[in-house]
Amino acid sequence: MSSRTRILLTVTATIIGGLSLLLYTTLSQEILLGGLSFCTSSNIELAFGGLATFSSAVVAGFLASLIVVRDNYWPHFAISLFIMGKMSFAVLCGQWSGPFWFESGLHLSLLAGLWLGYYGANKFPLAPI
Incomplete structure (x- = not known):
């Protein structure tokens, strides 16, 4: 694969992975849970919302990995930088909707889910080589 194609796939996977993470997170937190x-x-909504946030990150990481070649982790690195x-x-701006530990836990679950999706896609038997 030429370097131009590899760069194009990396940029495409970063954009699609980031937009799908944004879409799935918005669907799970804002639409489904209001x-x-x-x-x-409530406690059940918080548990379901945390699980849905983690699941949306796993799906976004899996999707971004399937677009690029197995050994390319740059889209996930870029999306992780956006999350951080x-x-x-x-x-810095104090834009929290709850305590610090809750909001940082949601963001850390996004990071963990994103990289778990990357790992899952690498182990997926139909992933591109």
């Missing part, structure tokens, strides 16, 4: 917030949501940037922005 806005996930530590102060207003969003978390840093929220810390």
